[in-house]
Amino acid sequence: MSQLHFNDITYQCAEHETVLDALTRQGVSIPSSCRNGVCQTCMMQSVDANVPSAAQNGLKPTLQAQNYFLACVCHPTEDMTVSLPDNTDRLLSATVTAVRQLNDEIKCVGLDCPSLESYHAGQFINLYQDSECARSYSLASVPTDGYLRLHVRRLPDGRVSNWIHDELKIGDSVQISIPVGSCFYLPDVPQQPLLLIGTGSGLAPLIGIARDALNQQHTGDIYLYHGSHDVAGLYLVDELREMAEHYSNFHYLPCVSGDDVTEQYQAGRAVDVALTAHPDLTGWRVFLCGNPNMVKTARKKAYLAKAAMNDIYADAFLVAGAK
Amino acid sequence: MSANLYEKIGGEAAVNAAVDVFYRRVLGDDRISDFFDDVDMERQAAKQKAFLTMAFGGPVHYTGADMRKGHAHLVARGLNDSHFDAVVENLVASLQELNVPAELIAEVGAVCESTRNDVLGK
Numbered sequence: 330m331s332q333l334h335f336n337d338i339t340y341q342c343a344e345h346e347t348v349l350d351a352l353t354r355q356g357v358s359i360p361s362s363c364r365n366g367v368c369q370t371c372m373m374q375s376v377d378a379n380v381p382s383a384a385q386n387g388l389k390p391t392l393q394a395q396n397y398f399l400a401c402v403c404h405p406t407e408d409m410t411v412s413l414p415d416n417t418d419r420l421l422s423a424t425v426t427a428v429r430q431l432n433d434e435i436k437c438v439g440l441d442c443p444s445l446e447s448y449h450a451g452q453f454i455n456l457y458q459d460s461e462c463a464r465s466y467s468l469a470s471v472p473t474d475g476y477l478r479l480h481v482r483r484l485p486d487g488r489v490s491n492w493i494h495d496e497l498k499i500g501d502s503v504q505i506s507i508p509v510g511s512c513f514y515l516p517d518v519p520q521q522p523l524l525l526i527g528t529g530s531g532l533a534p535l536i537g538i539a540r541d542a543l544n545q546q547h548t549g550d551i552y553l554y555h556g557s558h559d560v561a562g563l564y565l566v567d568e569l570r571e572m573a574e575h576y577s578n579f580h581y582l583p584c585v586s587g588d589d590v591t592e593q594y595q596a597g598r599a600v601d602v603a604l605t606a607h608p609d610l611t612g613w614r615v616f617l618c619g620n621p622n623m624v625k626t627a628r629k630k631a632y633l634a635k636a637a638m639n640d641i642y643a644d645a646f647l648v649a650g651a652k
Numbered sequence: 653m654s655a656n657l658y659e660k661i662g663g664e665a666a667v668n669a670a671v672d673v674f675y676r677r678v679l680g681d682d683r684i685s686d687f688f689d690d691v692d693m694e695r696q697a698a699k700q701k702a703f704l705t706m707a708f709g710g711p712v713h714y715t716g717a718d719m720r721k722g723h724a725h726l727v728a729r730g731l732n733d734s735h736f737d738a739v740v741e742n743l744v745a746s747l748q749e750l751n752v753p754a755e756l757i758a759e760v761g762a763v764c765e766s767t768r769n770d771v772l773g774k
Binding site: 363370387625628629632638 | 672675676679680689693694695697698699701702705711712713714718722
């Protein structure tokens, strides 16, 4: 008999009972479907890492690394504290340390968050304008930077993004959630080629992921394709070109799909340029961030180009509905 | 019969080998790809894995009610016998590609057929 702690309540898990059975028997509603550890509908996260490895079978490595497990096949061997995936209830205080314009519509915001213990480059936080209203932003920094960095694109009717662009200033105090998400680098296959494709501020997590991989001595080639309709929509071009000069296995390819493309850039949409250059993605790891339609198209194309499903990491930047 | 089928076909390893071949085929088939072209492709692939485990006679047991409930939104979008046939056709082609013996493919086909009315809400 072990105990399950879920949302500050303790539940008994009988001998031979799964986490899913124990919680549902005691009236907790957990989404589930196949109940055999295949469909991943009942995925949960363990806070204290006491996860039997059989309950992680088939999950993506980045999910395993964060102690995600399948409740329907999890027989606890000791007491567990569990939550539903991407629980962002825990809030932290942060101070704005930098605000910098990256291009006409994107600002870089630096945050100092002393109480944050660890995170993975490429994860995202929720930034709170007030206690009610928050938006998700990906982290462009790496843990060794010592501060968090976000790229915030101003949306035409974006309540939070306009507040960040027009009012947020150095020294301001803000609330953020702990970083979550599973689109990040793991150093398990250092020679594996990496393909990174992003549009707009989708560049933010990709810069973090590329720097993180290089910091962890990744030896395989890393290709970063950043796409924009026009040249003005690209940013950090010089910094990334310098980074490509410094690391021989890092390749930066800015792509412009509109008419103002010049020979300094790849002509076409980032997804098309990348998949034309790399038509067979067998054995590759792929990271896709930015516009949801681009991410959806790119995921399908990467999969059809024979990237394995568990090697495709994606972060679609959904736009919040107007409130 | 079905427990035997799952063992004969190669169990979980066979499912893992078949799911990518099958799902790539389905996504590339214009007759049915719209039904499988989920925003959450990963969730969709996991569902295909559950489906193959069931079709191979493995330890995933959806009831008729589960199948009806799970496909009702697709039936509302026009899912019909021709689409069902196309899915089975892709599954058979995938198993042929993986050199699964014909008599086992026939058994898999029979398991699929047994779900037709529930899937199509008949």
